[in-house]
Amino acid sequence: SQQGEEDPQALSIQEGENATMNCSYKTSINNLQWYRQNSGRGLVHLILIRSNEREKHSGRLRVTLDTSKKSSSLLITASRAADTASYFCATDAGFQGGSEKLVFGKGTKLTVNP
Amino acid sequence: ETGVTQSPTHLIKTRGQQVTLRCSSQSGHNTVSWYQQALGQGPQFIFQYYREEENGRGNFPPRFSGLQFPNYSSELNVNALELDDSALYLCASSLRPQGTEAFFGQGTRLTVV
Numbered sequence: 001s002q003q004g005e006e007d008p009q010a011l012s013i014q015e016g017e018n019a020t021m022n023c024s025y026k027t028s029i030n031n032l033q034w035y036r037q038n039s040g041r042g043l044v045h046l047i048l049i050r051s052n053e054r055e056k057h058s059g060r061l062r063v064t065l066d067t068s069k070k071s072s073s074l075l076i077t078a079s080r081a082a083d084t085a086s087y088f089c090a091t092d093a094g095f096q097g098g099s100e101k102l103v104f105g106k107g108t109k110l111t112v113n114p
Numbered sequence: 115e116t117g118v119t120q121s122p123t124h125l126i127k128t129r130g131q132q133v134t135l136r137c138s139s140q141s142g143h144n145t146v147s148w149y150q151q152a153l154g155q156g157p158q159f160i161f162q163y164y165r166e167e168e169n170g171r172g173n174f175p176p177r178f179s180g181l182q183f184p185n186y187s188s189e190l191n192v193n194a195l196e197l198d199d200s201a202l203y204l205c206a207s208s209l210r211p212q213g214t215e216a217f218f219g220q221g222t223r224l225t226v227v
Contacts, residue, residue: 035218040221042220042221045217100145100210101170104157
């Protein structure tokens with residue numbers, strides 16, 4: 001079963017605009033990670049935020065985490081056509097069940113129009 | 115580039131056959147996890163290997179099996195292939211028990227006909 005649910009499922013914006021994607025999850029977590037996937041290929045790690053952190057920045061990316069609401073958001077500022085991809089959040093609940101597995105949502109498909 | 119390499123990149127197999135997929139983990143990482151991603155879905159956890167032993171398994175039948183070698187590389191084996199096994203298979207390497215980032219390879223696209 002998928003724990004994370006991204007919202008919206010699809011997002012289309014113009015180059016230069018900001019893109020915001022949200023992720024909700026169900027259980028307690030150790031950390032939450034965001035990934036990008038281009039055209040059904042491998043996942044590219046974007047950012048990891050730990051459960052005791054509220055906000056994290058990396059270049060044009062800003063991630064927030066609200067553990068009380070079990071939600072996270074990914075903001076991409078000044079978007080570029082090259083940002084067109086699917087974005088996934090993945091939760092890591094730590095050693096539950098003996099492994100540090102990642103539980104993914106279905107992703108948000110972002111299209112940035114030039 | 116993550117340093118995680120998978121082979122082959124594409125594969126076509128016939129229903130009932132067996133397949134082996136390979137993964138070379140990132141230098142310094144001791145854990146390999148395998149995920150299956152069906153079209154339009156997020157990746158689903160198959161299992162994880164740590165110190166050459168299976169260490170956690172998702173909701174996949176026993177015909178999905180794996181190995182991890184002393185150099186931390188790994189194999190995913192699937193027996194008696196079914197049409198629904200057609201998917202992108204992703205390998206991720208990480209460092210336990212630090213709970214750090216997992217880095218993924220480019221995946222193997224398996225088509226079962």
